[in-house]
Amino acid sequence: MSTSSTSIPPDVAAHVLFHYGREGGYQAGSFTTSLLTAMGTADPSNLDRLALGFPEYVAAVTAIQYDPDGVEQLQDIAAGRCTRCKQDDGPLTPAGRCEACARPMPLGGVV
Numbered sequence: 001m002s003t004s005s006t007s008i009p010p011d012v013a014a015h016v017l018f019h020y021g022r023e024g025g026y027q028a029g030s031f032t033t034s035l036l037t038a039m040g041t042a043d044p045s046n047l048d049r050l051a052l053g054f055p056e057y058v059a060a061v062t063a064i065q066y067d068p069d070g071v072e073q074l075q076d077i078a079a080g081r082c083t084r085c086k087q088d089d090g091p092l093t094p095a096g097r098c099e100a101c102a103r104p105m106p107l108g109g110v111v
């Protein structure tokens with residue numbers, strides 16, 4: 001399963017944070033709440049299928065369930081902070097980073 005290239009919008013991050021009882025989120029509508037419940041109980045093959053229709057939500061659910069830094073990342077996204085330098089003076093790129101952090105490094109460094 002490849003979700004690392006999917007960028008997570010702020011409202012999706014907030015919905016998933018709330019669903020998992022973390023700070024920094026807010027409640028989604030009834031459909032999305034049901035969707036998140038389904039994702040939380042899905043096995044990997046069904047999660048892959050859900051990712052075809054809802055890639056951002058699957059990326060966020062995967063992050064909060066399996067990534068040790070997932071909660072912090074989602075909180076940064078939901079709050080509009082750069083996930084790298086934590087500044088909130090935006091604008092942020094779709095990958096959740098400020099323009100300075102998103103700028104490609106010389107010599108092909110990993111950003």
Ligand SMILES: [Zn+2]
Binds near residue numbers: 082084085087100
């Ligand atoms: Zn930054």
